[in-house]
Amino acid sequence: MNAERKKTRPVSVGPVIIGGDAPVVVQSMTCTDTRDVEATVAQIVRLIDAGCEVVRVAVPDEEAVQAVASIKKRISIPLIADIHFNHRLALGAIRNGVDCIRINPGNMEKDKVGRIIDAAKARGISIRIGINSGSLEKDILTRHGSPTAAALVESALRNIRFFEEMDFHAIKLSVKASDVTAMIEANRALSQATDYPLHLGVTEAGTLISGTVKNAIGIGLLLYRGIGDTIRVSLSRDPVEEVKVAYEILRALDLRHRGPEIIACPTCGRCEIDLFKIVNRVERALSGIQASPKVAVMGCVVNGPGEAKEADVGVAGGRGQGVLFKKGRLVKKIPEKELAKALIDEVKKLVDEANRKG
Ligand code: SF4
Numbered sequence: 001m002n003a004e005r006k007k008t009r010p011v012s013v014g015p016v017i018i019g020g021d022a023p024v025v026v027q028s029m030t031c032t033d034t035r036d037v038e039a040t041v042a043q044i045v046r047l048i049d050a051g052c053e054v055v056r057v058a059v060p061d062e063e064a065v066q067a068v069a070s071i072k073k074r075i076s077i078p079l080i081a082d083i084h085f086n087h088r089l090a091l092g093a094i095r096n097g098v099d100c101i102r103i104n105p106g107n108m109e110k111d112k113v114g115r116i117i118d119a120a121k122a123r124g125i126s127i128r129i130g131i132n133s134g135s136l137e138k139d140i141l142t143r144h145g146s147p148t149a150a151a152l153v154e155s156a157l158r159n160i161r162f163f164e165e166m167d168f169h170a171i172k173l174s175v176k177a178s179d180v181t182a183m184i185e186a187n188r189a190l191s192q193a194t195d196y197p198l199h200l201g202v203t204e205a206g207t208l209i210s211g212t213v214k215n216a217i218g219i220g221l222l223l224y225r226g227i228g229d230t231i232r233v234s235l236s237r238d239p240v241e242e243v244k245v246a247y248e249i250l251r252a253l254d255l256r257h258r259g260p261e262i263i264a265c266p267t268c269g270r271c272e273i274d275l276f277k278i279v280n281r282v283e284r285a286l287s288g289i290q291a292s293p294k295v296a297v298m299g300c301v302v303n304g305p306g307e308a309k310e311a312d313v314g315v316a317g318g319r320g321q322g323v324l325f326k327k328g329r330l331v332k333k334i335p336e337k338e339l340a341k342a343l344i345d346e347v348k349k350l351v352d353e354a355n356r357k358g
Helices: 037-050 062-072 087-095 109-121 138-144 149-165 180-193 208-224 239-254 275-286 304-310 336-357
Strands: 011-013 016-018 025-029 054-058 081-083 098-104 126-132 173-177 262-265 294-298 313-318 322-325 329-335
Touching: 011 109, 011 173, 011 262, 037 062, 037 239, 054 062, 062 081, 062 087, 081 087, 081 304, 087 098, 098 109, 109 126, 109 138, 109 313, 126 149, 126 239, 138 149, 149 173, 149 180, 180 208, 208 239, 262 275, 262 313, 275 294, 275 304, 275 336, 294 304, 294 336, 304 313, 322 336, 329 336
Parallel strands: 025 054, 054 081, 081 098, 098 126, 126 173, 262 294, 294 313
Antiparallel strands: 011 016, 313 322, 322 329
């Protein structure tokens, strides 16, 4: 069973609340050139369709600052500007209407951070203090020898003090490292030291398989212990995949459910249907659905009927054919080549019925 979620203070990013009693918020970051407004908006629209609730864009120069104003007008979710080194870009992004600024105070002088804080305060927006193992303050790095969990936490606490001294409390925190254990330890320590909401992520996690594993372990283990208020899965892929993985992590921990849960067997020598083809087709066809019925695709009659019966809709394969179950009842036998379509149709019917009942 999940540990009780650690209560943090709620912080707003536009209309989205992060922390407090709010559910864990899923966010992502675009990988387009922010200055290309059309491409960036198109990617954000795809991210929203996948369930992204807050989006961050990189703001590397003045042209990107201008682009932010146009992007903000054309999207329906809060926009965060990701700023490094140059406080003027943060000030410009704030003027242009972003809902939150993400800075890494380790790569900016204190008086410049102070000016960003003043501007955010005047506009009533929040700031994410993003501590990253790759850019810790020099004195902290020298003292700890390497970007250990303790070094990350020391940097975060030092920056929190600075923000609090300026009477700014609309803070979210992230301590990210590509080393999963350092990220876990740092977030555990930070959640004990402060009640600001935590943004969880494993930075530079890598490709789909290795990145998914690292994110699932790092983010998942912390969420399981009740730590974390918003998550960003980072993958070297289309960010839509990041959002999908984020929801699978939340589903696995029974924290949030979005989209059908597809249960499929790995197949073995008993399988007599082309299960991988069927399951891929089913997954693609159901990917736009927000409801979360359980859908089973099983290869044979050994475990198949049992799992298929447990699901809301399921099929179990046989020689060149399969049986379709709905809510535990056997509906009919179907030839293999019609199996995927029959399953997809049944799931859609079920979702429509549920939507009609409201
Ligand atoms: Fe093998 Fe059947 Fe189990 Fe699939 S359901 S793994 S085909 S025994």
